[in-house]
Amino acid sequence: MRYFIQFSYLGKAYHGWQKQPNAITVQEILEHALSVLLREEILLTGAGRTDAGVHAREMYAHFDFTGLTDKEDLIYRLNAFLPGDIAVDNIYVMLDQAHARFDALERSYEYWICDTKNPFLKDAAYYIKHHLDISLMNKAAELLLGKQDFECFSKSKTDVNNYFCSIKNAKWSREGEYIAFRISADRFLRNMVRAIVGTLLDVGTGKTDLETVKTIIKSKDRTQAGVSVPAKGLYLTAVSYPNTIFKK
Incomplete structure (x- = not known):
């Protein structure tokens, strides 16, 4: 099943959204948190890129997972697990073909x-x-x-x-x-x-x-x-x- 995760972050400590070698990024941190809590490798596709140091009050990414029964509990656990400069605001159930980047209007x-x-x-x-x-x-x-x-x-x-x-x-x-x-x-x-x-x-x-x-x-x-x-x-x-x- 496909999900959109809505989140926000202060970009000061990160080398942008997108994963890069030898640099800490928001995507890396958020994927790690989801993978640990859901107990399988989770890959995120973001709505776009933000450069190093740029902030986001509203950002989205999509991921696929089977068996998510309690979105609110996952949001709570993610926010407890993540550092203070990243916050998960919501998780939405999407149609299977929904794409965080290409469907953005x-x-x-x-x-x-x-x-x-x-x-x-x-x-x-x-x-x-x-x-x-x-x-x-x-x-x-x-x-x-x-x-x-x-x-x-x-x-x-x-x-x-x-x-x-x-x-x-x-x-x-x-x-x-x-x-x-x-x-x-x-x-x-x-x-x-x-x-x-x-x-x-x-x-x-x-x-x-x-x-x-x-x-x-x-x-x-x-x-x-x-x-x-x-x-x-x-x-x-x-x-x-x-x-x-x-x-x-």
Whole structure:
């Protein structure tokens, strides 16, 4: 039987989601916990990748297992077994063909910026000393909306067939002690959100204008876009799926 596991994690201690040799990852830790508690090898397929240091408030992965009789008990035992920076939030029974990555309809991220020094957000947000023109950054963010080729924001040498993504929402807002950038799309390229944020920060500090952002997108050249901002400010906040893949 196929299951989706919903979980969250603080990414500071991990080299991203996906298993890698000689590096501790969230997938490795979660697979080990499931395998110990269910007493057989459990392999997870995640909804996507997160880079080293990136956090997730809502992440999904699927696994197959026969004989799970009490989901709530497993969730309780997993949370007791796992380290404090990983939490299991739910387990869903799915149709056999359901796929955590390929069935995802939309993914959402947040990026946090501090423009005043805040020791309590040191590991949760990127501190930038310059004044930011949020209104102008939102005008630049509007240029991202719709289906476009975003190769200019993609990490090089990635295993994708194309660089087209449909961005549904992209907006900055001040949230008390920090400034949040929220973005949703059908898919994201590797390093895409961090490169977008870096480019929009160039707009907010006056280094780049709106016409240049248009030129950057058309260029399909990563070297034309802004720097990748630090991973610690990035959060995967939601992954949405069609109701039709959940078992009734």
